[in-house]
Amino acid sequence: MNLHLRVWRQKNVDTPGGYKNYELKDVSEDSSFLEMLDILNEQLVEQGEEPVAFDHDCREGICGMCSLVINGMAHGPETATTVCQLHMRSYKDGDSITIEPWRAKPFPVVKDLIVDRSAFDHIIQAGGFITARTGSPQDANEILIPKPTADKAMDAAACIGCGACVAACPNGSAMLFTSAKSSQLNLLPQGKGEKDKRVMAMVSAMDEQGFGNCTNYGECQAVCPKEITLDFIAKMNRDYATARVRNFFSKAI
Amino acid sequence: MNLDAKIPEGPLADKWKYHKGHNLKLVNPANRRKYHVIVVGSGLAGGAAAASLAEMGYQVSCFCYQDSPRRAHSIAAQGGINAAKNYQNDGDSIYRLFYDTIKGGDYRSREANVYRLAEVSGNIIDQMVAQGVPFAREYGGLLANRSFGGAQVSRTFYARGQTGQQLLLGAYQQLSRQIGLGQVKMYNRHEMLDLVLVDGHAKGIITRNLVNGKIERWASDTVVLCTGGYGNVFFLSTNAQGCNVTAAYRAFKRGAGFANPCYTQIHPTCIPVHGDQQSKLTLMSESLRNDGRIWAPKTRELADKVRKGEIKPGDIAEDDRDYYLERKYPSFGNLAPRDISSRAAKEACDDGRGVASTGLGVFLDFRDAINRLGEDVIRERYGNLFDMYNRITGDNPYQTPMMIFPAVHYTMGGLWVDYNLESNIPGLFVGGEANFSDHGANRLGASALMQGLADGYFVLPYTVGDYLARCGISSAGSISSDHEAFEEAENGVRERIAKLMSIQGTESPRSFHKRLGHIMWDYCGMARDDAGLKKAIELIPQLREEFWQNVRVIGEEGELNQELERAGRVADFLEYGELMCRDALMRDESCGGHFRSEHQTPDGEAERNDDEFAFVGVWEHQGDDKEPKLHKEELTYEEVKFTTRSYK
Ligand SMILES: Cc1cc2nc3c(=O)[nH]c(=O)nc-3n(C[C@H](O)[C@H](O)[C@H](O)COP(=O)(O)OP(=O)(O)OC[C@H]3O[C@@H](n4cnc5c(N)ncnc54)[C@H](O)[C@@H]3O)c2cc1C
């Protein structure tokens, strides 16, 4: 198929960017979207133009590195699909496709379609873990975790940290990302000890990083390639409220 | 080259305990912060090692080329992780896991290392559960298990089809905690381009900052490489796009021995190649073989009709299907080890009975399992894998069998290490897929995650400490990056980049990579022979020469430049591929994943030659235009006896 591409080009964080148009021929419908960009880049190299920089690594929907907004949709038109798993059979000959980076204040553009998502790492560093010293913990089967709890924790844990939720949110909120991790750990018996501390630390790190507030648009859930649901945001809000109250009273004593 | 494996004295089952308790020296907690440890890689091995060493009190710097440590390629592992817990009461034990791994590796791994791996496997599960890894559970709340190839017990722990992701996120969270505490300095988007030796010891690295192109020096007291596998030398593989041999190869050029480079794992169940625009191959987890049955049409005529789309797989009568693994290996059936299953698929396709438009595919069929268990059970077990297959191929595996074909997946070869995971360069430790240590000539499924975590959590923290203790506290922090060795290494890196940028030829790095991949797959892939390997050893230097004459790297050096990144990695692959072929040529026997067509039994099984080849082949770099030199570490077995591997 032949395609008209409109791609965001930006030299670096300090230089303003803009769109450039490219014509691309003979793309196989079995190719993935990123393979289509590979073909574009080979063509650009041939013409002596600088290829389009974009983030990608595993190309199987799990590392969370790929991050493109396609015709206004984070990760493109298919539900529950990362860009790297999007295939050109979703498009037809003659289509126009606009490709741009995640746009959110805490994710500055590094170059072309690449953004800096270290703000996510800072949220995890603040509290997205269970303190478990390397050594000899108790036997794994001594902690019984009912299947429904384990399954629910796994639903949350499936987050790949791609940032589509932030890119899609009109407020640039990171609530879906943050709540997925805090809920996974807060649901599990192993995570109970640090439950309050965790949620408060993660929420305040999220605010410090400049992410916006959640006003229940629900766009995050709609674009999430791993189908993380808004329930986890509700859970985090509950955990946070409880933690605040408990914290208040423990200080009062 | 000194290849003393430093295997501790004593009975196999007591070696590690004894070694830890008696031989390994300790660093006093107050002194630990004076030492600086560099860990390159943030996968299971690197992430776990960096977090544990930091928790012990060392100052750690950790590097990765992705934008976050959470994206290391360990994340992509699907199926599971082995551990000898015997939770299923099916007779599993440390010994059995050890034995299965030695046998699975076709008697080409080091006994003591493998035993230790099996010994710490249970502890890994305890550790990961404590960190909050949501492994699959049974209704009563106990941990669930599944079976993997090459074993007759259920010892594989899993988290849906995302086990690697969950384990890596566990390690990443521990690493993040240490970063938050300031114990680890994390350098994302930094690529290691050289190792620095001071007085023969590994004392630092040179990196390129992938965002701004800055070349930087990092001095340390020791260097731990956990940089993953080099399957991408084949261009198409199940590895992530950035997986490379650069870090390991640079260490090789600095004198580290490269062990068994030819041992490559070709995984039997991947989605077949669709065309020449393809950039990677996607694995369909081995766990699918618990319930899926592998088959090819019995006759060429039928296969031809399927290829042309004249009939559908479902139209083929039961009697016209060849469930070749069940036929050839009745006791392991569809769970035969990877090397054997891959070769059997190749055999069927070579015989003209392959499916997929290219003729390079066989079926993985869930019809019987769905009839037996119902679609819901299958969805619960493999839903995400089925969805992934559907997205990539457009076919629905609940209704029609999957088509699969072998693809390059894992590299058993790697930098040579002793029992302490220290290479022959003092102070250079190597963990995870980057070392050669535990899998011999073939790795069993679900054992790489186990090994990465064993190395990172349970071996390196002790052995790295031992090295530092042996160097003594007066040496801590004594090396400065002003040392002339850093100057020399940095200049080398700069010159090479300048050279790559200056050629300005006509062909892209990707195109060279692809061409190398074809050579490697054709001559050093699933089956190898003398003539083909010699041909490859001729072709690769020619391609390399062409690369250095005609590669075109667009863009600038001092900014984010993915073409330059690729060019550097391809340049190393172009040297490394030749080393692999030399090793494959030298190893004039078949063993595990290394299949020399000249050495097979009448029914096509790999034929080992224990009299001449029961050794680790370790290569030493001799200079750029010189042939590398072969050294041998003899493999001696105290506990197991060489037997012909049989899964029949
Ligand atoms: C698709 C797939 C599925 C798999 N499924 C399973 C499974 O079910 N069970 C199982 O046991 N095994 C499985 N494996 C194998 C297993 O995942 C890997 O062998 C293992 O995770 C490797 O871990 P590692 O820590 O050694 O390396 P990796 O996780 O690959 O990490 C390498 C690290 O090194 C860094 N790095 C590399 N080069 C450089 C450089 N030059 N400079 C700086 N940093 C660098 C990277 O950034 C990364 O952080 C699978 C592998 C694949 C590809």
Ligand code: FES
């Ligand atoms: S490239 Fe890894 S999720 Fe898309």
